[in-house]
Amino acid sequence: MIQTLLIVAGVTAATFAFGIPALLTAPLNPSGRLAHWFAQRWSRALLRLGRIPVTLHGIEHLPPDRLCVLVANHASAADIPVLFGSLPFxxxxxxxxxxxxxxxxxxxxxxxxxxxxxxxxxxxxVRSLKRAAQKIHSGLPVLVFPEGTRSRTGDLQPFKGGAFLLAIEAGVPVVPVGIRGSFGILVKG
Known part of the structure; x- marks a missing residue:
């Protein structure tokens, strides 16, 4: 119970600390790049607060232009700060x-x-996937959790088709991203 309260307090504090500046600076940067930068810093703060170590392997295998659909497994709410805090683009x-x-x-x-x-x-x-394809065409990779939701068991769930339809629509490769060890951190439910 106390650990849950500390997690909620830390997430809330970090959300205010990075969210408010993101909101205030958004009019200066309509591309969203600055808001994403704040999201990356928010994620790194959460990883530090939770003492969650992250090791990144294989980033050199991304397409040079990084235009792709990133597909990641989703075992925990911790996956979001792990990805946002560790992907350096x-x-x-x-x-x-x-x-x-x-x-x-x-x-x-x-x-x-x-x-x-x-x-x-x-x-x-389908309209959302078309908007995502436009993001890719504007030069940004798009991250999708193809399971559609977090796993209740930690096991990989069947994939929905949206990530693959997006890759076809945008004409870009699918790049798998595997996250190990996050299931026990913030379990669904």
């Missing part, structure tokens, strides 16, 4: 629509140009 992410309704966090996500997806409405989901 700009990218955009497709995230479930409900995250965009969270004050500060959702606002920064919108300002950064992240793409919301309504998984319950196929037509809206």
């Amino acid at each position: 700009q990218f955009r992410v497709i995230a479930k629509e409900s995250l965009f309704r969270i004050p500060i966090l959702g606002w920064v996500m919108s300002l950064a140009g992240y793409i919301h997806i309504d998984r319950s409405h196929p037509r809206k989901a």
Whole structure:
């Protein structure tokens, strides 16, 4: 219980510390690059607060222009700060629509140009994938969690087709990103 309260307090403090400057500087940077930069710093702060070590392997295998669909497994809420805090380049992410309704966090996500997806409405989901393809065409890789949600067991779940449809639509490769060891950190549920 106390550990959960400390985690919530740390996440809340970091969200205010990095979210407010991201919101205030957003009008100066309509591309979303500055908001994403703040999201990366927020993630690194959370990793430090949680004493979560991250080791990155294989980044040299990315396409030189980094135009791709990054597909990552999703075992824990910790996966987000792990990816944002360790990938040393700009990218955009497709995230479930409900995250965009969270004050500060959702606002920064919108300002950064992240793409919301309504998984319950196929037509809206297709429009989101088209917006993601436009992000790729503008020079930014897009990150997708193809399982569609976090795993309840830590095991890899069946993939939804959206990431692969996006890669076809954008004409770019799919680059797998594997995250190991995050399941026990912030378990779903």
